[in-house]
Amino acid sequence: MTEPAPIDLVHLADPEGNRCIVRVTGRSQPGVLTGHDILRSDVLACASFVDARLDFHLLPDDLDSWEQELSNVRPGRTASLGGDRGPSLDLHMHEDGWLSIQISDPDRLTALLGVRPQGDWIAEHRRRLEQVRSTWPLEVVETAPGVYVWSPDRKR
Numbered sequence: 232m233t234e235p236a237p238i239d240l241v242h243l244a245d246p247e248g249n250r251c252i253v254r255v256t257g258r259s260q261p262g263v264l265t266g267h268d269i270l271r272s273d274v275l276a277c278a279s280f281v282d283a284r285l286d287f288h289l290l291p292d293d294l295d296s297w298e299q300e301l302s303n304v305r306p307g308r309t310a311s312l313g314g315d316r317g318p319s320l321d322l323h324m325h326e327d328g329w330l331s332i333q334i335s336d337p338d339r340l341t342a343l344l345g346v347r348p349q350g351d352w353i354a355e356h357r358r359r360l361e362q363v364r365s366t367w368p369l370e371v372v373e374t375a376p377g378v379y380v381w382s383p384d385r386k387r
Contacts, residue, residue, distance in 0.1 A: 235366045240272065240289075240297070240359050241312070241320065243330065243346045249278045251332045251344055253312065253320065255363050259288055264379040268371045270294075270363070274318055276334050281342045285318045285334070291369055298360055304353055 237256045244250035252275040260266025270289040276282070293313060300310035306326045313319040318336040325331065332344045370385040 238359065238363050238366055240363050241356065242359070243322075243332065243348050243352065245346045245348070249344050249346050251276050251320070251334065251346065253287060255289065255367070258367060264371055264381070268367075268369050270367055274320065274334060276332075276342055276344060278342075278344050281340075281344075283334070283340055283342065285336050285340065287313060287318050289313070294360065294364060298357070301353055301356055301360070 234257050237254050239252050239254050241251065241253035243252075253272055254275060255270050255272040257271050258267055259269035259271045268291050272287045272289055274283075274285040274287045276285075289312075297310075297312050300312070304310045304322070304324055306324050309321050309323040311319060311321045318334070321333040321335075323331040323333075328347055330346050330348060332346060333341070334344070335341045368384075368386075370382050371379050372382050373379055
């Protein structure tokens with residue numbers, strides 16, 4: 232079976248070449264119960280002062296949290312992805328539509344980018360989230376704390 236093509240969960244860019252992308256590339260440990268539903272991804276940040284790629288692992292809870300964060304985005308608010316166990320991404324929306332994007336990896340990098348996204352970028356990112364979820368659906372069920380089994384809906 233071939234691995235699905237990478238999908239950009241986050242893709243924010245502007246005409247000046249500033250961009251921040253979270254590209255999901257596949258399952259972290261396919262076929263291993265404890266790592267199967269963790270997604271491998273890369274954070275790609277590019278601006279005149281930075282061109283970086285960071286490894287980023289997304290847990291199912293991260294996707295749930297991102298969905299909630301997207302629902303709460305509005306001027307003056309910050310939406311976050313990741314955080315407590317490695318790289319994180321914070322998007323702060325300003326009154327004029329600009330986004331300040333802070334990319335942090337406690338061991339390697341902290342960068343702040345400014346991007347003015349075009350169109351209805353929030354709705355676009357909801358579609359991106361659904362595409363990631365449909366491409367890599369949850370296939371592991373935790374039946375008790377620390378006890379995992381394959382979902383009966385798992386596609387092999």
